[in-house]
Amino acid sequence: MAVTLGISDICGPSEAGDERAVDTVEVHDLESIRYRDDGTAPPMPASGGGASKMRPMGAALLLLSMPLWAQAPPRAPFVATPPDVVSRMLMLADVGPQDVLYDLGCGDGRIVIAAAQIFGTRGVGVDIDPLRVEEAQANAKRAGVEHLVTFRVQDALETDVSDATVVTLYLVSALNVKLRPRLTAMLRPGARVVSHNFAIGDWEPDAVDVFISADGLSRTLYRWNIR
Ligand SMILES: C[S@@+](CC[C@H](N)C(=O)[O-])C[C@H]1O[C@@H](n2cnc3c(N)ncnc32)[C@H](O)[C@@H]1O
Numbered sequence: 001m002a003v004t005l006g007i008s009d010i011c012g013p014s015e016a017g018d019e020r021a022v023d024t025v026e027v028h029d030l031e032s033i034r035y036r037d038d039g040t041a042p043p044m045p046a047s048g049g050g051a052s053k054m055r056p057m058g059a060a061l062l063l064l065s066m067p068l069w070a071q072a073p074p075r076a077p078f079v080a081t082p083p084d085v086v087s088r089m090l091m092l093a094d095v096g097p098q099d100v101l102y103d104l105g106c107g108d109g110r111i112v113i114a115a116a117q118i119f120g121t122r123g124v125g126v127d128i129d130p131l132r133v134e135e136a137q138a139n140a141k142r143a144g145v146e147h148l149v150t151f152r153v154q155d156a157l158e159t160d161v162s163d164a165t166v167v168t169l170y171l172v173s174a175l176n177v178k179l180r181p182r183l184t185a186m187l188r189p190g191a192r193v194v195s196h197n198f199a200i201g202d203w204e205p206d207a208v209d210v211f212i213s214a215d216g217l218s219r220t221l222y223r224w225n226i227r
Contacts, residue, residue, distance in 0.1 A: 074174035078107050078132060081170055081196055084214045085221075086114050092209050092223050093166045093194040095119055102126070102164040104156035104179065105171045109136025109149070115166075116145035124164070126154040162186040170196040177201040184226065191226040200224070 081089065089111065095101060097120040103111045106125025113136070115121035127133050136151040157178055161167055167183060169176060180200050183193055197220055199205070207223040 074172050075128065076105055076171040076175060078129065079170070080107055080110060082213055082215055083110075083114075085196060085219055086111055088209060088211070088219075089168055089194050089196060089221055090115055090118070092207060092221050093168065093192045095121055095166055097121060099165045100124070100163055101166040101168065102159070102161050103168045104159060104161075105169065105175075106136055106151060107132050107170075109139050109151055111168050112136070112149050112151070113140055113143050113145055116140075116148040117143055120148065121166075123149045125149065125151045126156060126159050127151070128153065128155050157182070160186065162188075165191050167191070167193045168195070169193065169198070171198060173198050173201075187226040189227055193224040193226070195222045197221075 093099075093101075095115050099115070099119070099121045101112060101115045101121050101123040103109075103123070103125045106112055106127045109125050109132075112123035112125040115123055125133075125136050127136070130153045133151045133153045137146075140146050140149045140151065156171065156175065159182075161183065164187060167187065169179070171179075176195060176198050177200060180203055187193070193200075199222055203224060205222040206225045209219075209221040209223075211219055213219045
């Protein structure tokens with residue numbers, strides 16, 4: 001049964017230049033975006049009304065033409081998971097009030113906040129970008145779930161997830177692969193890992209959910225059970 005989330009009500013608008021410019025490109029292009037060595041994003045050229053109005057093909061060509069300096073280190077840019085996909089991720093993870101959900105690379109906090117609002121789930125969101133964490137904290141306050149959730153600036157590769165029962169990911173493959181040994185070492189039996197669109201190397205998922213989301217894009221959700 002589908003759960004209807006009012007994420008846009010919960011989270012409000014994101015920075016359009018960030019989300020829409022990228023989100024109009026196929027979601028798999030997340031991996032085409034590379035950051036400079038100092039961690040900042042490469043510039044998005046204004047095209048007419050600005051990056052937020054960039055056409056998908058133009059954006060894809062721009063990404064493909066990025067120079068080598070822009071290709072280190074793997075870091076997922078902020079592309080928000082749409083509300084209907086958040087809902088399916090929570091259902092695939094079988095989230096309930098007894099869970100502790102960690103979103104590694106939490107962006108504006110929408111997954112953690114939705115779980116708290118709908119199920120009363122306690123949650124932790126970490127993001128490497130301080131602006132996202134500020135945004136997530138403001139969104140949690142607006143949603144009235146501050147008492148259930150915590151957001152902090154942290155590298156997902158340094159996050160202690162040992163008290164998590166659910167971990168959600170929407171990162172790039174290279175990061176997922178690096179995370180795997182940490183997840184399997186720290187998570188306890190019964191914990192679940194759910195990833196949006198990106199597998200974790202050759203780790204065989206226990207469940208896969210493929211569907212077309214409300215925005216017309218094909219989505220793949222993966223679930224791994226910790227044994
Ligand atoms: C694709 S967005 C996903 C946001 C959110 N989880 C969602 O599904 O809407 C990826 C997020 O991960 C963050 N990120 C990228 N690399 C990270 C890392 N190594 N550690 C923590 N956060 C990271 C980015 O700043 C960005 O906000």
